[in-house]
Amino acid sequence: MTLATVPPPVGRRGESAATRRWEAWTYWPLTGLALLWVVVYTAQVIGDIRGRWEGVTFTFMLAVQVVFAGDYLVRLLWARPRGVWFRAHLLDLAVVFVPILRPVRLLGALTRLTSFTRTAGSSVRAQLIIYGLGSVLLLIWQVALVVLQTERHAPGANIRTFGDALWWAVCTVTTVGYGDYAPVTVVGRLAAVVLMAGGVVLVGLIVATISSWASERVAHAHDRRRVQPDDAVDLAHPDR
Template sequence: MAEGDKRATAHRRHRHGRGETARTRRWEAATYWPLTVIAFLFLVAYTFQVIGDLQGAWRVATLTVIRLAWVVFAVDYLVRLILSSPRPRWFRTHLFDLAVVLIPALRPVRLLGALTRITSFTRTAGSSLRAKLLIYGTGAALLLIWQTALVVLEAERRAPGASIRSFGDALWWAFCTVTTVGYGDYVPVTAAGRTFAVLLMVGGVVLVGLIVASFSSWVVERATRGHAEQQPATRADVDRIIAALNARPGDTPPHPR
């Protein structure tokens, strides 16, 4: 069996093990980009609503977009659950999809997946994975800062004794918090603001670590370039060597990637 066929077979087995069926895959393929656009519209509507402190007809318009986005994501989740088999396995392996429905702030994360799809990384499997991790890490950090700034501003701007009263203040505070600088010039005073501050601290530590690890991996690859004999073999390399050793005379050896 060709290497590409083996990878495709392994991918199908993996997805089947997650409870996904041919119908769920067709549904996901058909709805991927529409849901991505809706996630973007949700982020834009929520941003305008909070920064502009909208009232009247404009607030009704942004709230309509936000609520329609929730309905669409909820329907998408239910349809995929109904089309899956077995459903309990799909439910257990797609808890993040449920979180996206329940937590509106997670919906824009879908934009990061779209970015990795439209960006081409074709040099090596390692560089492709590293580039995707870097995009997810950097993009998730920026989304986390932006979303948290919006939520905290909405919670703090009218609270007694609050120091965060504009989006500029909230954004500055979010950057200081996620990088663990913590100047202390702006501090949330509400329970909601402090709760999101804790989430921002935890998420910031994880995401900054991911970015640093990806950058370190890139530096190591650059430093070892030209020293192929010192590079570690992957599991796929070992499998190809074993297959070549076990091949009978006259068999076609596996083609390298």
Template sequence: MTIANAVKAPDPAKGETEATQRWSRITYWPLAVAAAVFLVTYTVHVVGEVQGDWSILTTAIIAMIWLMFIGEYLVKLRLSDPRRVWFRAHKFELLLALIPALRPVRLLDAVTRLPQFTRTAGNSIRARLLTYGVGSALLLVWYISLLVLQAERGAPGATIDSFGDAVWWAFCTVTTVGYGDLVPVTISGRCAAVVLMVGGVVLVGLVVATISSWVVERASRGHEDEMPASRADVKALTVQLQAAAARVARERSGDSGQDQP
């Protein structure tokens, strides 16, 4: 996958211009790498409990990358036309600027462009949904684990005091198992838990629905005659019939012209 095809052509209806798309192509991969560095640095900062100069260094890296995301968003907003339309159509861009940990989700787009995922339209859609669903769920679990660990570690009555405990709790929560052996006690930890609960329900439901769709397709193979026709099938058949009727009409018109003296 090249940088050129990582960004789509501009859509004037969304306020996009050639300048905004050119800027997106330039910053697509550098910011994706910066987001990965952000996540690694934040992981080291929280799990390693860095102190002194190392804490200052990791905090500075996190702050600089955050500013990079905000600056990239402001530049695209400045290059858009009209800006109000672009702002309304790109709310997710604002979310990425405010939450840099979400930027690695863009890396999943590279995986979905592999030839194995584009053999058929149905497989392509399912592969993209499954990749985004599983990848987003893992990123959500990882990031929320860090947030909860940072909030709970050292708090009175806290049971989550290691990264292993935080990851275990996050997986139990996102899969709706909820053993109850580990529970956040701080306000910020519980707020992060709410985000994980809501995101987990959505992402797990997406993955289950995608797998169910694949199972249904596999089970229906060999029974194509029993499957109901879709609107696309009816439309394609109508177009073929109209083309055939027009061809027959032209042939008859030609035969009538040849028969005239």
């Protein structure tokens, strides 16, 4: 095989040079669109927008969905091999069809802005905290909006304001469940199931992070104890 026939290197996740350039150009604009989508959707639900402005907000959110779908298709077409890229980017596909997952992109942007300069363990824990707690907070916010949108005008529902929806979401995700508010619609109850699962993940994340931090502290303390006797010998015999 000559050098001319050697295939170009590809990423383990199916990225090619073209997809990397595309992502470098579009990452921050798409992240800004994701943030703007959250703001518009929040305003639409909390303000209970109707009439002409409801059409405006719906058109904007649909346009954002088209942009994300186009971004996904471009990267898929330029990926090499496409099958590897497709399997490694299933979350990106879910974002196209499930808009409430779109704000997760903001967490990736936050990890890019945050500098992890200490140990590898600290870096991993910091990213786990950002993605774990950030995902739960976004989940609470998004599900509260979805529940308010579906429950506000439903017969027999008692979740009528965003404050009620947010309180219900926090109680549900923390598995407290006071029972003062409860969804009555099918969509609201499905949202409750998602929040319950998120609460279980949150508890596991907290336990894992604390355990990792404690293990690293114990290892550092053990290393210091092993070094201290040598230091004492050096101080006692400075000529050595």
